[in-house]
Amino acid sequence: MVVAALTMGFLFPVVSDARQAQASTSRGQSIGGKFMCMCGCNQVLTQCNHVGCTVSTTMLKQIDDAVTRGDSDDLITQNFVQEFGTKVYAEPPKSGLSLVAWMLPSIYLVIGTVVVIFVISRWRAKVHDGMAPAGAAGASHPGISAADLERARQRVARETED
8 A cells, every 4th residue: 555655756746747747748839830930941930840950949949948937828929929019920929010911801891892882883883873664655765866766667667577
């Protein structure tokens, strides 16, 4: 019983340390996925496959050290932004001017749809205003006299007879 207790006492911290290291590594990978590698490869930090890239290795080590210290995600992000500027973001934050940039495509889509619907409705209204029913008595056609219209109808009737 004493041996079992001692064994558990020695093994439990090792298992929990391994799980904690694995969790910090996955957390570090999660945080690193929010940043760009600053070596100039234009890839996400955790996906930089630049041969011999020391920048990504250093940045990932900084993240892992911060995670090991217990720093929050926001603190780690602030440290990287202070060190590299806002260009370190893989995806710009959705606040301030960046929020406007995120919203503009949707706004343009809505405005464009409204303009297209307006233009099409105007075209349709023009077409319907200029047309009168074929057999309407006293239908007036702008620019065509009644005599010209009657002559055109008679000509059409003659040319379509078989």
